[in-house]
Amino acid sequence: MRTDPIDTRQGHATEAILFGLVPMGDPRTAAEALHELQLLAETADFVPAGCMVQHRRHADPHSYFGSGKLEELAEVVKLAHSSAIICDDSLTPNQAKAIEAAVGVPCLDRSELILQIFAMHARTPQAKLQVELAALQYEMPRLRRRWTHLERQRGGIGVRGGAGEKQIDVDRNLLKTRISTINRDLEKIEEHKVREVQARPDLFTIALVGYTNAGKSSLMNKLTDAGVLAENRLFSTLDTRTRPWRLSGGRTVLLTDTVGFLRKLPHQLVASFHATLEEALHADLLLVLVDGSSAEAVEQMQTVDEVLETLGSQNLPRITVLNKLDLVTDRANLTPLWQIDPRAVPVSVLTGDGLPDLFAAIQNHLAAVEQRVELLLPHSAGALHGEIRAKATVLSEFYTEEGCLMTIQVSPALLGRLMAGGARVTEKNRPPSDSAADS
Ligand SMILES: Nc1nc2c(ncn2[C@@H]2O[C@H](COP(=O)(O)OP(=O)(O)OP(=O)(O)O)[C@@H](O)[C@H]2O)c(=O)[nH]1
Ligand SMILES: [Mg+2]
Structure with a gap:
């Protein structure tokens, strides 16, 4: 991402000013409008040191805030001695650069903040891979602008095939390879999960x-x-x-x-x-x-x-x-x-x-989606008794010479399996919702 990333996982909390847009005429205070961003920032171990909003319908395409408001933001950051700012929306790389240039401290946007939280909380291999994939995908479209920016600094603007152009290709290829490896690994995990779900009783x-x-x-x-x-x-x-x-x-x-x-x-x-x-x-x-x-x-x-x-x-x-x-x-x-x-x-x-x-x-x-049936479970199919008790609702049961006579509430799938296993339906009541639909 940008050259000066904020890493809050180094042990000490970073104080940050939060900023965002609110619709014209929105009566909420800045703190109310940015309440959720504040929670997100705290979750990512930032200490919110202040909030600033601008009332406007759309973000400025170049710098998100208008230039006057950006100056105000820079003033607040200076006064509060904050070392970072956090935006309530996702920023384009150019917007982030313009803001950082005007305010003079690193700027994190909402997507980066959420990605950071996800990275902090990912525990299983699947969650870790998913977070890494999302971060790489977020970075991909930002490569060209990052390198174009460096080229411009070196006076090589617009020169195709320059050092930056080559480096973009190298970086992009590395990212692409990693993304496809992750996708393959995730597919395997997902296939395994689907099998697990299908194998579920x-x-x-x-x-x-x-x-x-x-x-x-x-x-x-x-x-x-x-x-x-x-x-x-x-x-x-x-x-x-x-x-x-x-x-x-x-x-x-x-x-x-x-x-x-x-x-x-x-x-x-x-x-x-x-x-x-x-x-x-x-x-x-x-x-x-x-x-x-x-x-x-x-x-x-x-x-x-x-x-x-x-x-x-x-x-x-x-x-x-x-x-x-x-x-x-x-x-x-x-x-x-x-x-x-x-x-x-x-x-x-x-x-x-x-x-x-x-x-x-x-x-x-x-009761509304399942069937209520009276079932005779012959002694020969007695092994199903435990399964019925665990997976269906038993409304009544008593033992006869032929076997166990049970009134149960059961899903159609399980009923099918019970019958295949030797249970006999003696009486069937349709669920209330079905009978209503029939009439
Ligand atoms: N006062 C109060 N707090 C609750 C209640 N239920 C949950 N909480 C608190 O709300 C917070 C969030 O609870 P979680 O169970 O982690 O919420 P979650 O929906 O699993 O959240 P994510 O995993 O982040 O999506 C915790 O601090 C809980 O103790 C409740 O009935 N009353
Ligand atoms: Mg939870």
């Missing part, structure tokens, strides 16, 4: 999705003994994790924790994290977690919808969960969220408040 799968910091990992930890890292930082989770969750009554479903969504995520990251989120695509039900106490909850719900749409998951059944109820002082604040989804369930993962309602909503969903 017929368990109902629930994916936890939502804006970063909404409480997905906290809920996962509460319901299973996953021990997933949950903390008040953005992007704590970068890897998809799936764990069995035993519902009351003994039935097991699978619960998948996923990477958090964010507005203005660098598209290189969205692309390379597609594989991570892909596991969510195979879910039978989405639990969409929202931080109900956030002033930006409505926008966050919209962002989550947009990301789900780009993943093609917008039509998966979902239950919206409004979390952090303990921080909501007035439930009337939740009204705009209920207007988006009137069936949204308010909970506090922290205190446990509302969780029984969430469990009931999940059981109701299962």
Whole structure:
């Protein structure tokens, strides 16, 4: 990237001034408008030392801020003795250069900040490769401008075949080779993951999705003994994790924790994290977690919808969960969220408040999408008994001379396998949603 990168992982925190654009007439203060950038900066171990916004519709194509505002920014940086500035948007390399020239300290943009956080949090080989891929892809289009700039400094502007031109080719080839190696390695990991998902027993799968910091990992930890890292930082989770969750009554479903969504995520990251989120695509039900106490909850719900749409998951059944109820002082604040989804369930993962309602909503969903059947399990097929108890909801059972007579609620796929294994359906009730559709 640029010649003077900011590395915050050296042990001491860097003080930074945050800056960005807000629409004309936006009444928010600079600190309010840049609140999320502030959280991101803190997550990347910066100390935000001040905020500055300019009210304008579009960024200046050459320098992002107008020249007068840039001078103001330079003044603030000097006064605050800050050693970096962070922009709320992604900058073109030329914009970043113009800003650095005017302000005199290194400038980081939103994409670089997010890439840095992802690099800090990546743990598994897959997450590490995905982050490296995104960083290389971010760098690729910036090579030419970087070298053109150097050429210009040497007075060689526009000379094709100059030292810079050759170096661009060398750099580009190196990057291309590394990118294709990473892509190959990722493909292998993804193939393995797909096989893992396909080999999964017929368990109902629930994916936890939502804006970063909404409480997905906290809920996962509460319901299973996953021990997933949950903390008040953005992007704590970068890897998809799936764990069995035993519902009351003994039935097991699978619960998948996923990477958090964010507005203005660098598209290189969205692309390379597609594989991570892909596991969510195979879910039978989405639990969409929202931080109900956030002033930006409505926008966050919209962002989550947009990301789900780009993943093609917008039509998966979902239950919206409004979390952090303990921080909501007035439930009337939740009204705009209920207007988006009137069936949204308010909970506090922290205190446990509302969780029984969430469990009931999940059981109701299962009852609506599965079949209720009466099944005779002959003694010869008795081995299936344990599997039924683990994977289906057993509503009643008693033993007869012929075998075990059970009323169960079961997915069509599992029912098919049980019948192939010797179970006999004695009575079948269609789920309520199906009968409504038939009439
Ligand atoms: N007050 C309160 N805090 C909560 C609640 N649930 C989660 N938190 C806190 O919110 C922060 C974020 O929780 P996580 O579970 O890491 O959130 P996440 O959605 O997994 O975040 P990412 O992995 O970054 O996408 C942590 O500090 C949690 O302790 C809640 O019900 N009430
Ligand atoms: Mg998490």
